[in-house]
Amino acid sequence: MSRLQSPSALKRKRPDSNSQGMTDQESVVYKLIHEKENMGIWVRDIKRSSNLQDTIVNKSIKTLLDKGMIKEVINVQNKTRKTYLAAEFEPSPELTGGAWYDDGNLDVDFINAVKKLCSQKIKQLKVATVESVMDSVKASGAFKADLKKNHFEEIFGALVLDNEVMEVESNGMGEFAGIKVGKVCYKAIGKRRVGAAAAAAAAAEPRIGAMASIPCGVCPRISSCTPDGVISPGTCVYYQKWLDF
Template sequence: MSRPSMTPQKRAQPDSQSQPPALPENERILYELIKSRKNMGIWTADMKKETGLQNIVVTKALKSLQNKNLIKDVVNVHNKARKIFMAVEFEPSKEVSGGSWYSEGSLDTEFINILRKMCLKHIEELKVATIEDIWKSISASGVLKVACTMQQVLEIVRALALDKEIEELKSTGVGEFSTVQTGKVCYRSLRGREAPRVGHLSSIPCGVCPRISECTPDGVISPKTCVYYNKWLKLEF
């Protein structure tokens, strides 16, 4: 007769992520509410409204939950006077934190200015560069105390292009573009390059119209009947 196995069977461990910790009733109610808001967090006034708990009870429970490292308070850049709480496993959404350009609720202008100068410097050194080239050069330089993302570099580079410090173009694959794949978007500095000057009339249809000499205010050809002129003005006569 065979003996039954005496090897103890392991009990199934509860899922710590799905099971809330053992907490006093008031703390459990608040913790579950805060956690349900994920990366948006919740304002203390909304907690009181939704739970019906008194102010002193909410304040005491929140302090206890923070001491247990279950929740954290975060700054809402759009309303810094509001006390927002969220579970520690979540990072604030862009709507709350303001995104990667904010640090502790304030716009990090120092970091933006440094990254702006570095982007311009590396574009000038590389002559023609893609976003990937610029980001790799900045990362390899070791100048920044904190790592920057490629998305941050892209946003800075686009701002430089709008400010006419650099230009965005597509590689032709030849000449100065030989190191960049044909058709790929790249950037180069406008320093030392004179931007093309455009005459006042060349930007409107009249400046290049072959029948401008026949155009009169009340004639068959006139600004009132010209579809190109109307589109340029974005008006209806």
Template sequence: MEVTEDELTVHKIILEQGPVFVDEIKIHELVDYELPDTSWEQLQIILESLHSFGLVRKRQTHDERILYQARTKEIAKKLQNLDEKEFEIYELIENSERKGIAKSEIQKQTKIVQSIVESSLKSMQDQQLVKEVKPKVILSSDESLSRLLYNNGDVDTFVVETLKTLCLNFIYHRSFPKDMDENSIYFPGYTGYATLTKILQCIQESKVITDVEVEEADIRQLLDVLIFEGKIVKRFSNIMPDSDIMDSMDINHESQVVYIAKKPKAVSNAWTPTPCGRCPYFKEECTEDGEISPSNCVFYPQWLNRGLTMMHESNRTKGKGKNYMEW
């Protein structure tokens, strides 16, 4: 039995979404553009067939939705050669994502004897499906990232945090005008925002990591972490190409994506505008009966009197004065 043309079309559509799991409803919407006569029931049959050929992975969410992620044809062809136990081990490694999994954990979760685990891993390594980064095993496709982020099988926190800091600093200094108001932003059409290519070039030229070559896939993942942490945002560039090449250009191309830093918000609360909110003695030493107390505070009356004076001035000039208080 061979993969049909319709199945290959659906596989191509899922593959184009990148290394992410896609909701089956979203897949149906995407498929409707190229195979408009495909019903929901037909799509389910196609997806199940693709899964049996190893061309897609599937995952069920807590609300019973099914998500799919495409594998490449090359990987799927190799999976066809695995026996049942080898495929079970491969899926376990695959589901560990980029963290990898130890051999002892594979044996524990699959209940497969250690000798068969060892022989299965050897067979998959020969087929370049998996790679050992002692003491863990990862997919061969994650080799680049493993060399960068893993040290003896564990995530190298120092390397990760150092590279994240470099990325963030590079992006931040290109996100806001220098020597201007803190809320200033660049004019529309500004072309100096950080791109993946520029960030990668900065990292490579910094020579921070000397034992391995930092690649785009590594930096892209670190940028995704910074986005998740709320430190940067990812935007499409507002510089569009000439209209005569619009049709031939992929708008999702990496060169059209820029990264912009988010300024940290000042921490404030109801006390911040008052002298108490800025007083170094407020929490620990300011007590009702102490040497420093609310009743003998010299700052609060001054602040209150200034506020009342400004209020009177504002009323007198019908709002032409300041509408804020400086402390």
């Protein structure tokens, strides 16, 4: 699978503005955009800060785009806003949503592909840490995305909630040999074990009201839950079951 350039903010050589033949108005617009570096600037803020007529700002932006000096990017926080960056910057993850987003949209297929590969690696390793799986996935060259440790932690959290893996602590013995005592590890959960555990929990758990049973309050991954993240109310099977109650 091939996707995603690194979301780094590495700069390329700044274009020589004199050789671009910019007008004074274009220089003003370009300077405002460039000053924002990898965070970009909203077109309305350009108009407000430049004190130029809207038609002049719009014409300047079009010219700068045609010259390849600036680019338009999607702001995942507000997709209707036209946001511009100088061409030498890569947009901040805060602006684009990071590795899980593609063209401003949550890339569910990519997330599922990473989840599947991580699940396979955990099964192969028997007992795995975030770091061991991360190293194995990166060594495989399966993805071009620059996935960091926090991305894998989010994926592991989703796998735990999906009952595909379980979180355990190393005791340094047996299958945990070589792993520091107390280190958080992950093991695959067999289908039989999942079914038996679910049945036992259902039999032992008293029936309670819907409001009291909302899963968010006791969810161990609540700190990683965001509206558009890998772990979110929209993708949480437990939250959906609560809504259907």
